[in-house]
Amino acid sequence: MNTRTETDFTPIDPALYAKAFQLLDPAPEPIDPAAPAALTPVPFTLPAPPVRQTGPVEKTLTDALAFLDTNGWAKGTLISPEGARCSIGALRAAAGARNGAYCDAGNLLLDEARQQHGKQWESIPLWNDRHSGAQVRSVWEAAIRRAHHMNI
Structure with missing residues (x-):
């Protein structure tokens, strides 16, 4: 094992560094080494977490299920005389039109x-x-749940 102990550092000129710092801060305040460091608290607040927007497919599915919960679920008919709907009827009611969200929600x-x-x-x-x-x-x-996880 060959460990090199010599360094190729260029020696510094302490007077040059002192002059450079003096140019950067011409009138530094003296620091009392015996005094405790005065720490000024910096106010910090965590940013609010991002608000997740519900996607159009998730909203359509959620609204349709809420419609079924409110008005009832039906078999064998789009809309029963009492106003209950089958799954496709609930999707249509929730979407309001046969738009992209309606088609994607139906496919999902x-x-x-x-x-x-x-x-x-x-x-x-x-x-x-x-x-x-x-x-x-x-x-x-x-x-x-799938629409939520897919963020659609």
């Missing part, structure tokens, strides 16, 4: 239905009509 809901209940489901109404309210709600909740 159907994908989640296929993950939980098999790949054979071709549409939301077919899946909705062949399952119980608890099974349908489970799919809605999972789709909302």
